[in-house]
Amino acid sequence: MTTLIQNGLLVLASASPRRKYLLEQAGLSFTVQESSVDEAAEPWTGNPEKYTTTLALAKANDVAVARPDSWVVGADTIVVMDGDLLGKPDSVADARRMLGRLSGATHRVYTGFAVVCRNRDHVYTEVVESQVTFKPLFNDEIEWYVSTREPYDKAGAYAIQGLGTFFIQSVNGSYTNVVGLPVCEVMTHLLAHKVVGLPRTGKLQST
Numbered sequence: 001m002t003t004l005i006q007n008g009l010l011v012l013a014s015a016s017p018r019r020k021y022l023l024e025q026a027g028l029s030f031t032v033q034e035s036s037v038d039e040a041a042e043p044w045t046g047n048p049e050k051y052t053t054t055l056a057l058a059k060a061n062d063v064a065v066a067r068p069d070s071w072v073v074g075a076d077t078i079v080v081m082d083g084d085l086l087g088k089p090d091s092v093a094d095a096r097r098m099l100g101r102l103s104g105a106t107h108r109v110y111t112g113f114a115v116v117c118r119n120r121d122h123v124y125t126e127v128v129e130s131q132v133t134f135k136p137l138f139n140d141e142i143e144w145y146v147s148t149r150e151p152y153d154k155a156g157a158y159a160i161q162g163l164g165t166f167f168i169q170s171v172n173g174s175y176t177n178v179v180g181l182p183v184c185e186v187m188t189h190l191l192a193h194k195v196v197g198l199p200r201t202g203k204l205q206s207t
């Protein structure tokens with residue numbers, strides 16, 4: 001028996017296929033419902049913890065209102081370079097500009113996540129930070145990458161899990177956090193609150 005025990009209804013409040021993939025990979029059963037939160041309305045004040053927590057909580061709460069019995073997970077991922085927020089690029093020029101800034105340098109990726117269950121008065125938030133170092137990018141690498149269309153729905157204009165993988169020299173911290181959801185921290189929280197459980201296994205054989 002390898003499947004996780006599911007004690008509560010779980011909902012992922014996200015349109016991100018990456019977040020869905022990561023939770024599936026962790027063995028969870030859940031439904032997906034996109035929130036209607038307008039991220040552009042949230043001002044950047046230079047505080048990544050506050051910014052990602054506010055948005056993650058807004059996404060989870062938005063979906064939780066209609067599903068008070070469910071445990072709702074919302075998240076927000078941002079890329080920060082020298083204090084500047086690099087969101088999703090809105091044009092080829094914007095993607096080019098972002099990749100140029102990331103080239104040959106180290107930036108920070110923050111994902112805030114929120115877990116809300118209204119019927120249990122449960123509200124939890126956490127922010128995880130990873131540091132990512134890019135190799136120096138040649139102009140033809142940037143031109144090729146922006147032509148792949150991969151940058152456009154990704155914070156910072158790249159996907160560590162995609163074609164952009166060879167730009168990455170090193171990651172300090174959680175890899176899944178960069179992809180869009182810190183799976184270790186999310187699972188730890190869900191297990192601690194018995195939303196999911198591990199199946200009972202036989203005693204370990206002593207040697």
Ligand SMILES: Cc1cn([C@H]2C[C@H](O)[C@@H](COP(=O)(O)OP(=O)(O)OP(=O)(O)O)O2)c(=O)[nH]c1=O
Nearest residue numbers: 014015016076077154155158159160178179180
């Ligand atoms: C840095 C990085 C980000 N991303 C993605 C993860 C997120 O989907 C996206 C950041 O945007 P978000 O606003 O966090 O998420 P989203 O708009 O895609 O989905 P939703 O708000 O509905 O949950 O960037 C990658 O896929 N790979 C990466 O390497």
